[in-house]
Amino acid sequence: xxxxxxxxxxxxxxxxxxxxxxxxxxxxxxxxxxxxxxxxxxxxxxxxxxxxxxxxxxxxxxxxxxxxxxxxxxxxxxxxxxxxxxxxxxxxxxxxxxxxxxxxxxxxxxxxxxxxxxxxxxxxxxxxxxxxxxxxxxxxxxxxxxxxxxxxxxxxxxxxxxxxxxxxxxxxxxxxxxxxxxxxxxxxxxxxxxxxxxxxxxxxxxxxxxxxxxxxxxxxxxxxxxxxxxxxxxxxxxxxxxxxxxxxxxxxxxxxxxxxxxxxxxxxxxxxxxxxxxxxxxxxxxxxxxxxxxxxxxxxxxxxxxxxxxxxxxxxxxxxxxxxxxxxxxxxxxxxxxxxxxxxxxxxxxxxxxxxxxxxxxxxxxxxxxxxxxxxxxxxxxxxxxxxxxxx
Numbered sequence: 559x560x561x562x563x564x565x566x567x568x569x570x571x572x573x574x575x576x577x578x579x580x581x582x583x584x585x586x587x588x589x590x591x592x593x594x595x596x597x598x599x600x601x602x603x604x605x606x607x608x609x610x611x612x613x614x615x616x617x618x619x620x621x622x623x624x625x626x627x628x629x630x631x632x633x634x635x636x637x638x639x640x641x642x643x644x645x646x647x648x649x650x651x652x653x654x655x656x657x658x659x660x661x662x663x664x665x666x667x668x669x670x671x672x673x674x675x676x677x678x679x680x681x682x683x684x685x686x687x688x689x690x691x692x693x694x695x696x697x698x699x700x701x702x703x704x705x706x707x708x709x710x711x712x713x714x715x716x717x718x719x720x721x722x723x724x725x726x727x728x729x730x731x732x733x734x735x736x737x738x739x740x741x742x743x744x745x746x747x748x749x750x751x752x753x754x755x756x757x758x759x760x761x762x763x764x765x766x767x768x769x770x771x772x773x774x775x776x777x778x779x780x781x782x783x784x785x786x787x788x789x790x791x792x793x794x795x796x797x798x799x800x801x802x803x804x805x806x807x808x809x810x811x812x813x814x815x816x817x818x819x820x821x822x823x824x825x826x827x828x829x830x831x832x833x834x835x836x837x838x839x840x841x842x843x844x845x846x847x848x849x850x851x852x853x854x855x856x857x858x859x860x861x862x863x864x865x866x867x868x869x870x871x872x873x874x875x876x877x878x879x880x881x882x883x884x885x886x887x888x889x890x891x892x893x894x895x896x897x898x899x900x901x902x903x904x905x906x907x908x909x910x911x912x913x914x915x916x917x918x919x920x921x922x923x924x925x926x927x928x929x930x931x932x933x934x935x936x937x938x939x940x941x942x943x944x945x946x947x948x949x950x
Contacts, residue, residue, distance in 0.1 A: 562614070630658050748916045755919045759785040759926070760892065769878050769894040770870045780897040782877075784919070786926040788889045790933040792881040795889050796868045798929050799879060801826070801833045803842040804859070810928040811921045821845040827932060838862055842873060889933075891926060 559568050559582050561575035568576050575582060632654055639647045757765050760783040788795055801807035807826035809816070816823040822845065843859040860873035871879045877895025884890050897910050 744916075745912050748912055751916065752911065755916065755923075756782045757784075758919065758923060761785070764890075764892060769880050769892065770864060770866070770872060782895050782897070782915070782919075783892065784922060784926060785890055785892040786930050787884070788891055788930045788933050789887060790889060791887050792883050792889045793868050795881050795891060795929065795933045797829050797834065798932050799871065799881070799891075800836045801830070804845055805843055806830075806833045809921070809925050810932070811924040815921075820850060825928075836862060836865055836871065838865055891929065893922060893926070 559570055559572060560566070561568060561578060561580055561582065563580040564575060564578045566575055566577040568582060572582055574580065632651075635651075638650075642650070764785055765781075765783045798807075798810070802809060804821065804823050807830075808823045810825055813823045813825045840862040841857065841859055842862065843857055845858050847856055849858050860876045862871065863874050864870060864872040864878075869881055873879070877893055880892040880894065882890040882892060897915065
């Protein structure tokens with residue numbers, strides 16, 4: 559093979575001239591055949607053709623250009639994706655990408671990346687699949703994004719800045735980074751701990767059993783069952799349970815933490831006769847009226863939908879509180895709830911899981927343990943007579 563630069567003869571297998579080092583062009587490259595250096599895998603065909611022609615003439619030189627950075631989006635893609643299968647939507651998006659890339663390549667442009675691949679994949683899987691494992695993929699995507707941002711902002715991945723930021727700007731960025739890392743860690747812990755705290759204290763039979771007020775579910779993976787054994791008869795436990803509410807005995811949980819979020823809740827550690835009546839239709843407030851200036855409406859709480867004295871109390875949008883006797887002086891206190899209802903979209907259930915369910919479990923677990931402590935401490939003094947039933 560003859561070198562186009564120095565005209566030296568080289569072996570046919572040589573890729574570079576053994577005399578001057580010039581890259582050797584295979585015969586037939588100028589007639590449209592592909593060279594061994596397949597630039598077209600990474601660059602537009604038009605640009606590859608131009609580069610190959612310039613290389614064959616040994617005329618590749620640098621040039622300075624004014625470039626345009628272009629960002630393209632598909633309007634209404636989220637709404638459209640909800641109406642078709644994931645496989646169909648993938649084919650549609652591939653066609654759209656090919657359509658959008660073609661004019662960029664025509665003018666010798668480059669496409670550095672297609673944005674949002676990981677998160678979009680997980681969200682689509684979550685919307686179209688009832689399998690809760692899709693949340694592991696979404697949590698992993700969020701963790702990757704958070705780790706990348708942390709690496710950039712902490713200097714592990716250096717990004718040069720033309721102007722040194724002010725101390726206030728650096729402090730603000732560090733605070734934002736710490737908050738982002740904390741959020742990523744919280745979501746990761748919620749996802750990893752979910753299989754444990756969704757069935758805390760409950761037996762396998764209690765998890766599978768249908769309890770009063772359970773209602774239809776979207777999927778069993780969105781169901782929570784918490785339970786505790788109390789060495790006291792159901793009537794004694796009921797006397798404490800029926801006092802739940804911000805306007806009564808509180809929720810037997812971390813009331814100092816509830817007050818830290820401006821809820822005027824104070825636990826009461828005694829049985830009061832005036833609080834022993836409860837019937838369907840009653841409203842149990844979660845906080846004082848016009849909580850946080852009324853941003854959630856006048857009243858925040860739950861409506862009692864079912865009451866069986868000494869046995870069951872069901873609260874809409876919370877769940878069923880069940881007292882199951884297991885002996886003459888022993889009770890299983892079971893709380894059955896779910897993340898949303900059958901009409902709740904998967905993304906809504908996922909948002910509830912990521913932001914609400916872990917702190918709710920922490921508070922509910924404390925309520926179960928504290929109520930057990932109160933009922934076992936003085937069972938004789940705790941028992942209250944069955945209230946007189948209304949004729950209505």
